Amino acid sequence: MPTNVVMPQMGESVAEGTIVRWIKKVGDRVDRDEPLFEISTDKVDAEIPAPAAGIVREIRAKEGETVPVDTVVAVIGDQGEAIAAPAPQTAAQPAAPPPPPATPQPDGSTQPASVPSPTTGAPQAPWSPQAAVPSAAPVRPPATQAAVAPSAEDLRRQKSSPLVRKIAREHNVDISAISGSGINGRVTKQDILEYLAKGAEPGTPAPTASAAAPATGAVAHVEPGVEGAPHATAPPAFRPGENVEVVPMSVMRKRIAEHMVLSKRTSAHVHSVFEVDFTRVAQIRSRKKGEYERVGVKLTFMPFIMKAAVDALRTVPVVNASVDGDTIVYKRDINIGMAVALDWGLIVPVIKHADEKNILGLSRAINDLANRARAKQLKPEEVQGGTFTITNPGVFGALFGMPIISQPQVAILGVGAVEKRPVIVDDAIAIRQRAYLSLGYDHRIIDGAVADQFMSVVKKAIEEFDEGMV
DSSP: OOEEEEOOOOSTTOOEEEEEEESSOTTOEEOTTSEEEEEEOSSOEEEEEOSSOEEEEEEOSOTTOEEETTOEEEEEEOTTSOOOOOOOTTOOOOOOOOOOOOEEOTTSOEEOOOOBOTTTOSBOOOOOTTTTSOOSSOOOOOTTSOOOOOOHHHHHHHOOOHHHHHHHHHTTOOGGGSOOOSGGGOOOHHHHHHHHHTTOOTTSOOOOHHHHSOTTOOOOOOOTTOTTOOOOOOOOSOOTTOOOOOOOOOHHHHHHHHHHHHHHHHSOEEEEEEEEEOHHHHHHHHHHHHHHHTTTOOOOSHHHHHHHHHHHHHHSGGGGEEEETTEEEEOSSOOEEEOEEETTEEEOOEETTGGGOOHHHHHHHHHHHHHHHHTTOOOGGGGSOOSEEEEOGGGGTOSOOOOOOOTTOSEEEEEOOOEEEEEEETTEEEEEEEEEEEEEEETTTOOHHHHHHHHHHHHHHHHTOOGGGO
16 A cells, blocks of 8 residues: 655644655655655754655655645555656646636727636736836735736745645735745745734735835835834845856755844844853863763763853843743743754754753753754754753854844853963963853843843853862
8 A cells, every 4th residue: 555655744833844855766665764855844954754665656745845734745655566657748637717707898899808828827918018017016906896817926925835824814914915935936934924023904915025115226215213114125136147156045044044034123132242261161071071981972161051051040030031022931941052053054952951950961962962953853842942042153263253042032142262372360371271252132131231140150150160060
């Protein structure tokens, strides 16, 4: 019996997934639980295992296509089953719809309404001088006129996920009027949420890029902080004739871009930078790393930093909070997100209940999550629920970074390179292991004095680390 392979639901709120690549092709043999294809969702990138052993008989979703969960994307047959041949090009086409009723003309005659083209499905309207000029915004007929057949552009935009269509129904939004940023112009969840966030009235078409831009092509003036002000139109990325290479963003890169822009629009970002002496931690690490290696764990500076951050989050709980409208939500759990750089992007797995782990437990969790992130084996719940994030640009040699907050958190700690530097100790020049730590925080609820209090606790915890805790 053939086995259907469906798009899995990678998380409770995930309604769709994008096929990044097929690891197996039609005709390939696959074992049960062997990676079959790779997907990307709002929550995580993952390799999906085959639900059964056999031969890949059919692939129904192309690479780059976004499909709803539970949609059949492939079929696996038994070893001896023949592979289904692709449908011939001469297959019967759906019956053409009946011609629309004739439209009365001013002189009393009638003229057939536009009929969909057999090749594109879009109505072919007779040419007119007005039709040759592109309009600035989609034109909707008055309610008293007969409905016009949807264009191919409208139909493509309407092929959005069930979640997007549900949001559109709840807010009485016309999806076909929203400029989609998804593949082939599909309207994504982020597109419709951003449209609603702009304060558009339900039931009104969304402004298009051509409508928002001035007729002269100049950049629209934006008054910072003024609600309802027009969005600035960025200049074109390249002009005709330029020597460029245009490469589409990956699904993960688009998610990162959307999240970072959203965070900058949401939080009032401020940064504080502290220089911290890691000499004591470096000595403890040097003495203990052999002992840790014997139990299969690599001891780095990160668990020490994470332990210090946990102490500071207990001392200054507002840094472990979120903003909900005009209220502050204090999180009782301390779940530390840890940014992991990948060859194809960035992902932030979360160490849940980090305050309940010692240095060995943190080291094991850090190593495990980082390795599985690079192998695309993380589960959706392992990248959700973070209350505070640590990122480590210092691993690449950066002195420090000014990281962007991961929403809905209100702070993020950046770790610079730990290196030997000459410093003044007791009026003498000494060589010490030092690093810069930067805290990015949301000034809506965290003031500079509070952020500095937090960083002071982190600094003291690292510089006076108790070796008995290792």
